[in-house]
Amino acid sequence: MSDDVMAEIHTGLQLHISGDRAGAREKFAALWERIGAEGDPLHRCALAHYMADVRDDPADELAWDLRALAAADSLTDERAQEYHATLAVRGFYPSLHLNLAEDYRKLGDHEAAKAQWELGRGTLGALGDDPYGTGIVEAYDALAARLGIESDSPDFRARR
Structure with missing residues (x-):
């Protein structure tokens, strides 16, 4: 269409x-x-x-x-x-929550940023195994570092 x-x-x-x-x-x-x-x-x-x-x-x-x-x-x-x-709409949410987390980080609201990061991590299963999906996961990893979220923790890996 x-x-x-x-x-x-x-x-x-x-x-x-x-x-x-x-x-x-x-x-x-x-x-x-x-x-x-x-x-x-x-x-x-x-x-x-x-x-x-x-x-x-x-x-x-x-x-x-x-x-x-x-x-x-x-x-x-x-x-x-x-x-x-x-x-599929569910595929939009990883990027949307990632952007919100980054917005809150820029504004200095790290608690809201971490909350959006957590929400978004829970949606990563909607992504395909393709360059776009890989890029979004890598962006979550990079944001975790900026937010001081321990990326080696079992919780972090479980949400991938």
Whole structure:
């Protein structure tokens, strides 16, 4: 199924990847105005997730990541699969919780960061055995080090 909004989100993502954070932020802001806070949950989740990445203020980044999580909570697998047949909403949560944990860490709230890290570690089973999944697991390992979570503990390994 063709999805013009997802195509526009992808265009904004390409701006960000190419180094044009301001251009991506403008593109995403215009799209958010168009779809609104009550729009399609897939659009809101993807857009908020990427908008967070182009914010300069950690509090703004947190607000966008919270919007992405809220949208994911209202998203169904059926809707996600209308966009791409392989998508399952449970696969979104490892990245969403990782981003929230990092946001809280940046803001100095290490307890909230550790709580999000724990929630996210519990969702890693939704990831595939592919480069994306490996990258997310490695990011959890790196964040554990920044948060002072002992990665050699049995609890840490059990959540992989």
